[in-house]
Amino acid sequence: MNITVLGSGSWGSALAYLLADNSHKVRLWSFRKEEAESIIANKENKEFLPGVPLPENVEVFWDKKEALFNAELVVNAVPSKFVRSTMESFKGLMPEKISIVNVSKGLEDGSLKRLSEVIKEVYPEAAVAVLSGPSHAEEVSRRLPTTVVASSSDLALAEMVQDVFMNKEFRVYTNTDIIGVELGGALKNVIALAAGISDGMGFGDNTKAALMTRGIKEISQLGAAMGAEINTFFGLSGIGDLIVTCTSMHSRNRRAGILLGQGKSLEETLKEIHMVVEGVNTSNAAYELSLRYNVPMPITAEINNVLNHGKSPVLAVEELMTRNKKQEHNSEDTIGGRLIWQ
Known part of the structure; x- marks a missing residue:
């Protein structure tokens, strides 16, 4: 698949590398131009995942339109307090019925909403799932055995996420209790x-x-x-x-x-x-x-x-x-x- 990962911190980068291992074509978006340029120049994310090389099938972008080019699946890895503003900043570029997997862990202060609810408010037509579980980016990026859960009220969507992410080092279960x-x-x-x-x-x-x-x-x-x-x-x-x-x-x-x-x-x-x-x-x-x-x-x-x-x-x-x-x-x-x- 063509997959866009929003957020080039440790978790977003680790999952981009994982998806690349699974032969997907990955576009990793950073909200900071200088960070994107640093990852491209060094062929690794020196700030958050030093020593882990950038796979050849992961491209890094700062421009929003380029980051979403041909995206079939979007992975949201920006911190919880920036989820709403980031999602709103992609309006007009994000396909309305895109599937979005939220991998950030938190609640929106003020509204007290779960992050999937925030994403659904911004994109009502999107299919939204979450990926969660005991998973440090530092270990996932080094291909250490890890097990997580893909969740959506739509079991078929959870199973699609399971298929996209799962490999011999990253086992994914499904759960409809989002x-x-x-x-x-x-x-x-x-x-x-x-x-x-x-x-x-x-x-x-x-x-x-x-x-x-x-x-x-x-x-x-x-x-x-x-x-x-x-x-x-x-x-x-x-x-x-x-x-x-x-x-x-x-x-x-x-x-x-x-x-x-x-x-x-x-x-x-x-x-x-x-x-x-x-x-x-x-x-x-x-x-x-x-x-x-x-x-x-x-x-x-x-x-x-x-x-x-x-x-x-x-x-x-x-x-x-x-x-x-x-x-x-x-x-x-x-x-x-x-x-x-x-």
Whole structure:
């Protein structure tokens, strides 16, 4: 196929290389002309994927019209806060009924919409799917075995995405629960920030295990309230993505959390990471969704307080640990007739 990848960061570039391995003709678009020119000149993305050569069947563009030339499939890999503006900037160039695969993980602040909803608002006639799961760009670009999920409410579209991306190093499952797949991918970044803060403060494995376990509880409970299937959160795009993001130093969310836990300001942290930290962009939207759906999410609430309201991580941990006593499970705690963790 002729495939256009929007976003030449680490993830967009890694997926462009993967698609090239699968014999597709790939056009990789960068919003910065100097970045596009650097990748072309160096035959690698020195800023985000140093040491990984640019495949011959990946062309790099800054011009929007050239980037979309003959596109049969578009992959959106721009950060969540730029998805709407980027999609709108391609209006008049994007074929109305194009298939778009969103691979960014986050929520739109303000509207609180999932990114597939944002894309669908801009292009109502487009067929929209998502690709998510435990997948660091650094490992995918080096062809290390990785497994993810292609999701759409239209199973045929999810299966098409599966066929396009899957190879011997990149296994793709399908899932029609697009709400759950997107929420799992977005909300795990907030919990990964908490795990990083824990590491930065010098806490141990016990603390991280608690954060991950109670974190997936928060994610799944909100997901159920929003109409997602509980089982999705115990698969690749839920607990799988949570594990890799909370434990790996490839995770910019965990690395950002470590710096915050060591006492650095948010501004200092983001400057040092030098890449988009999606959990920072998502934390407020996640907290607002918890209020909208009346779902208690204490870890998410405290991370939002630390990031957006200047709360001390030390105080946040103390208040999490000294909340009112409760049972881990409660048989009467259900949403829509389904048992949810207490």
